[in-house]
Structures are given as structure tokens and as C-alpha cells.
Amino acid sequence: MSSKRKRLVIRVVRKERKIVDLEQKIAIVRQYEGGQTVSFMLRKLGLSKSTISTIMKNSDRICEAVKGSAPMKSRPFNCFTNAIAVLHNGALVLWMEDQIEKHTPLSLMTIQAKARSLFEDLKKKEEYDYGQSFTASHGWFNFKMRANLHNVKLSGDSKAAEPFIEALDKLIKEGNYFPEQIFNVDETGLFWKKMPKCTYIHKEAKTRPGYKAFKDRLTVLLGGNVSGYKLKSLMIYLSENPRAFKNISKATLPVHYRANKKAWMTLAFFEDWFMNCFIPEVKSYFLEKRIPFQIFFIFQNAPGHPQYLNDLHSNVKVVFLPPNTTSILQPMDQRAIAAFKAYYLCNTFAKALSATESKTFWKDYNILHCIRNIAAGWEEVTPQRMNGIWKKILKRFVNCFKEFEKEKQLEDISNNIVQLAKEVDLEMDNEDIHQLVEDVGEELSNDDLMQLEAERVAEEERQTAQEEAAPKNFVMKEMAAAFSKINEGMQMFEKMDPNVARFSKVDRLIQDALACYKEIYNEKKKQIVQSKMDIFLK
Structure with a gap:
């Protein structure tokens, strides 16, 4: 008995296609x-x-x-x-x-x-x-x-810090670096003429047109090495030629002086400081100490800091701190900058006390006086303190610098400032001093932000108009290709030149001249081999 199989009919109901204009x-x-x-x-x-x-x-x-x-x-x-x-x-x-x-x-x-x-x-x-x-x-x-702001949290990332410390120590041991060769720098903002709101200076100044000086901010770059040596500071201010500099040569200032409209660190300023201030100063320091010219530079990855520093000098190895670890690992952040600011205040009040009329002193206090007090304040930061700030990342190089001693020194400076302030009729307490030392300024208003953004765009347009070249850096693949082409060229000359001695001399001169580039190439090759290290050093 034959049976008919029922045909299965599937009706496909198509959705009406929507046309999106x-x-x-x-x-x-x-x-x-x-x-x-x-x-x-x-x-x-x-x-x-x-x-x-x-x-x-x-x-x-x-x-x-x-x-x-x-x-x-x-x-x-x-x-x-x-x-x-x-x-x-x-x-x-x-x-x-x-x-x-x-x-x-x-x-x-x-x-x-x-x-x-x-x-x-x-x-x-x-x-x-x-x-x-x-x-x-x-x-x-x-x-x-x-x-490119993935890490917006501000609490220190201890998980990233711990492996970095181990990796850092390994790098220093492998490179046989001395404490004198290991450097760190950081910049800080300084409200150079600001006084606590409770003082008569602040109250009187608020009624005068020059009140904006109390909000006048400059940037100072400070740093040194593990042994306690301090670099000459870099200062960035708003004016290229302030009135106070009349008949003063900038080359004679106790700071490296630079200026732009925002008094901020820029890539150009940092590269200029690195090549024309830092390298010559350290080179002279090493000659005096009879130390090999090799620098291990620990650095914060931040706006205004070039990523290509490793390519600028073959004798400098640059290691960037991991993201979000500045508060934990950055040596200069371990109260060295706070001590400098406290000493700056102390020197300023001491100068006011020695003046015949303190009110006149504050009124006439200008950027040149400020620079002298910056230099004096930085001078008073001791080598022991500069050595102690490395305790968290290079403990084996620190000479028994205890935390409580560091804080007691800051407390003593603060008490000294309070006493000096009273002697020039300024009512201040330790909390006022703390606020001045830690002061980073008021939050930028929306108008400030939009103005800064407009200036940034204008600056970019100016740079584009001037066809400013992009920062150069060495690329391994291109370096290898360049070496290959040079070798090919030399082989061609060797085939053509019947004078063997002449060719050998030229070849030797060229190879000697290329030695610096080969050193950079080999250094980059090492960095790629140490791929695990790169995780911590980026």
C-alpha cells in the first residue's frame, strides 16, 4: 500500500526592507x-x-x-x-x-x-x-x-609597581650602572607670589589691579641622581623678557630659563633641555667623578614628555614608569619637591625679614627675586634627602634614610616659616604652610579650558604653516635597510677600485663613522629580545 508523503511547505515571510535615507x-x-x-x-x-x-x-x-x-x-x-x-x-x-x-x-x-x-x-x-x-x-x-587616557584612576597601581621594581633592578644590574648614573626628573607648578588668604598681603592685593600676580604660576623642572647630586633646575615662565631682566644676561641666571604663554612644559622645551642642558651638565659631572658616560634615565610618561628620548643619545637609556604609578614610584614625588617648595617659602620670608619695610618688599617682589629664591631653595635640599627619595624603587642604594626623619625635617621647615612669617607681621600657621606647599591651583574653569584649547589649536596651525618637521626616531627595519644599502655601495666601490689600500682606508673610516648608529641599532635589538621587560617599561 503506497502512502503519499505530505509535502512540507515552508512559507518564508520576508521582512519589509527598510530604506534608510x-x-x-x-x-x-x-x-x-x-x-x-x-x-x-x-x-x-x-x-x-x-x-x-x-x-x-x-x-x-x-x-x-x-x-x-x-x-x-x-x-x-x-x-x-x-x-x-x-x-x-x-x-x-x-x-x-x-x-x-x-x-x-x-x-x-x-x-x-x-x-x-x-x-x-x-x-x-x-x-x-x-x-x-x-x-x-x-x-x-x-x-x-x-x-589615550586609559588610566584615569589616581590611586597608585601597586600591582604594576611591584614587577616594575624587580625588572628595574635587573636592568641596572645587567648594565652595571652606578648610583651616580641613575637619574630622575619631574616638573611642578609654583605659585611664586601667593600668600594665604588670611594675611594682610592677600587682602590688600585683592583690591589692587596687580592681584593676578597671586595666581601667577610658573613651572620648575627638578631632578638628580641616586647618589644625591642635584641638576640645575629648569624654569618656564610666561614672559620671554620680563622687566626685571633689564641689563641681566639670562645665561648668568641660576636656572635654565624658558618661556611660553602658558608657562607649561612642551615636547620642544623638554628635548631642548635634555640635549642642551642635561647632557652637557651630566657629562661634566661624570668627568669630574671619573665615571663612564652612561646614563640610566627613569622617567614619567606624561604630556610634554617625548616618547623618543631613547633615540636622542646613544649613551642614555630611558626607562618609563608604568602608567598610574607616579605617586608610588616617581622618586621626585617622594617629598623632594615638597621640601624644595618649603625651602623656597622659607627663603622668601627670610628675605622679607631682612628688608627694611616688609610691605614694600612684597610689593616689589618680582620674577628675578623669585628665581634667586628658587635656586636658594633647591640648594637647601640635601644630598641625603635626594638619596632617600629612591627608597621605594632602589632600596639597596639608599643609605639608611628613615621616613620619620624626612617628615620631621619638613615639620621643622614649616615651623621655621611660621616663625619668620610672624616676625614680618604675617599671621600664619602650619596648615597655611601645608596648603602653600601642596597648592596646585584652582580647578580650571570652562572658559580657561576653552581658551587653552583655542591656543593649542592656534599653535598647531602655526606649526603646520611653518612646516615643522615631525620628531625623528630610529626604526630598526629602516636602520637595517640603510646598513644594507651602505654595504652594497661599498661592495660596488671595492669592485671598481684597483687600489686596495685606498679602499680599505675609506671602508674603515665609514665603518667608524657608522659605529654610533650601530650601537643604537644593537640597543634596540636588545629591547626587542627582552619582550617581557617591555610590558613594564611602556
Whole structure:
């Protein structure tokens, strides 16, 4: 008995394909850049995840299409996108860097709140209603990756610190470095004319046009080696030629003096200091001590610090501290800078006491007086203290410098400042001194941030106009290719030259001249072999 098999009929019901026009696409791009999550847009628009992903992948082309489409509402898009770009790449990043420098804890919520605040101020400044809000959602927070600010937490990362200390010690042993050859530097902000709010100087100055001097900030770069030697300090101020420098040669100042409008460290300033101040000074120091000219330079990876320092001099090995470990590992952060600032205050008050009229002294106190007190304050930081700051990362080189002794010294300096202040009729206590020493300034306002961002953009445009060359660095692959081409060229000359002695002499001269490049190449080769070390040193 034959049986008929029932035919299974499957009806495929195709979803109606949604056509997404240019206006809808740009709306999706706007919403995403405004902080909306993909999941929210999926629910709201009824589109598939792949559709939205494709739109976001092609956002650049969509934006270009909008520019060529006059009827589209292009101005709101451009204004909104520009505002977001300022947040991603400029004002918000500046604010975060400033907070990190001041050791102010940052959280997702505080960053989101600041982003929204900045956006609203930018909106008012543009005097245009974008027609949408900026929520600074969790989805938006991936801007950190673009801004290269992955480590926004401020508490020291002890997990990263411990293996780094072991790796560092291994490197120093392998290189047979002496304590005199191991250096660290760091910069700090100094409000050079600031007084506590309770003093008559602050109250009187607040009523005068020159009150802004109390907020006048400069940058000082300080550092030294494990044995306690101190480098000549670098100072960055706002003015290239202050009035106080009349008839004064900058070369005779007790600091290396540089200037820019923000009194900030820049890549150009640091490279200039490194090659023209640091290297010559250390070279002379080594000659005096009869020590081989080899430098082990421990350094914080921060804005204004070049990443290519290893390529600048073949006798310098640069090791960067791991991210988010500055408070734990940076030697100069271990109260050396605090001691310098305390001594600076102490010297300033001592000068005020020796003046015939203290009120006149404060009124006439200028940047040249400040420089002299910076030099005097730095001079008073002892070699013992400079040796003790290395205790956390190179304990075996530290000569029994106890923590309580370090803090007692700071307390004694503070008490001395309070006593000097009283003698010049200034009512101050130890808490006032602590605030002055630790003062990193008020939080930058939104207006300050936008002004700094505008200056940054203007500076970039000026540099582009001047066709300033990008920083050079050595690349192993290209170096190997260069050596190969030089060898090929020499082989060609060898085949052509009948005079063997002449060729040998030329070949020897060229190989001797190339020795410095080969040394850099071999050093880079070692760094690649030690791949495990690179994890800690980046």
C-alpha cells in the first residue's frame, strides 16, 4: 500500500526592507556622537544592529555626503560635531590632564558631569540650538581610548609597581650602572607670589589691579641622581623678557630659563633641555667623578614628555614608569619637591625679614627675586634627602634614610616659616604652610579650558604653516635597510677600485663613522629580545 508523503511547505515571510535615507543616517550618527547607546537606537528606530553598525562604519562618507547636500540641515550637524570634537580632543582632555597632575581622584560620573557642563557652555558660546542633547552616556565614554587616557584612576597601581621594581633592578644590574648614573626628573607648578588668604598681603592685593600676580604660576623642572647630586633646575615662565631682566644676561641666571604663554612644559622645551642642558651638565659631572658616560634615565610618561628620548643619545637609556604609578614610584614625588617648595617659602620670608619695610618688599617682589629664591631653595635640599627619595624603587642604594626623619625635617621647615612669617607681621600657621606647599591651583574653569584649547589649536596651525618637521626616531627595519644599502655601495666601490689600500682606508673610516648608529641599532635589538621587560617599561 503506497502512502503519499505530505509535502512540507515552508512559507518564508520576508521582512519589509527598510530604506534608510541620508537624513536618517545622519540623525543616527548625531545620536551616537551625542551619547545614545546602540541598544537604545535599536529599540527606538526598529533597525537591525548590523544596519546601525554599517552606518557608523561609514560615518565619514555620510558626513561628506551631507556637505554636498545643501537642503540638509548641515549647520546643526557641523556645530554639534565640532562641539563633540572639542570635548573628545581638547577641553575635556585638558581638564582631565590638569586633574591628574593635581592628584585629584576622577570617576566616570565626575568626567561625565564635566563633559555635560562643557558642552552646555560651548552651546552658549556658539549661540545655536543644536536641537539635541548631549548625555555623556557610558557608550560615549569610549572617548578615553581616542584620548589615550586609559588610566584615569589616581590611586597608585601597586600591582604594576611591584614587577616594575624587580625588572628595574635587573636592568641596572645587567648594565652595571652606578648610583651616580641613575637619574630622575619631574616638573611642578609654583605659585611664586601667593600668600594665604588670611594675611594682610592677600587682602590688600585683592583690591589692587596687580592681584593676578597671586595666581601667577610658573613651572620648575627638578631632578638628580641616586647618589644625591642635584641638576640645575629648569624654569618656564610666561614672559620671554620680563622687566626685571633689564641689563641681566639670562645665561648668568641660576636656572635654565624658558618661556611660553602658558608657562607649561612642551615636547620642544623638554628635548631642548635634555640635549642642551642635561647632557652637557651630566657629562661634566661624570668627568669630574671619573665615571663612564652612561646614563640610566627613569622617567614619567606624561604630556610634554617625548616618547623618543631613547633615540636622542646613544649613551642614555630611558626607562618609563608604568602608567598610574607616579605617586608610588616617581622618586621626585617622594617629598623632594615638597621640601624644595618649603625651602623656597622659607627663603622668601627670610628675605622679607631682612628688608627694611616688609610691605614694600612684597610689593616689589618680582620674577628675578623669585628665581634667586628658587635656586636658594633647591640648594637647601640635601644630598641625603635626594638619596632617600629612591627608597621605594632602589632600596639597596639608599643609605639608611628613615621616613620619620624626612617628615620631621619638613615639620621643622614649616615651623621655621611660621616663625619668620610672624616676625614680618604675617599671621600664619602650619596648615597655611601645608596648603602653600601642596597648592596646585584652582580647578580650571570652562572658559580657561576653552581658551587653552583655542591656543593649542592656534599653535598647531602655526606649526603646520611653518612646516615643522615631525620628531625623528630610529626604526630598526629602516636602520637595517640603510646598513644594507651602505654595504652594497661599498661592495660596488671595492669592485671598481684597483687600489686596495685606498679602499680599505675609506671602508674603515665609514665603518667608524657608522659605529654610533650601530650601537643604537644593537640597543634596540636588545629591547626587542627582552619582550617581557617591555610590558613594564611602556
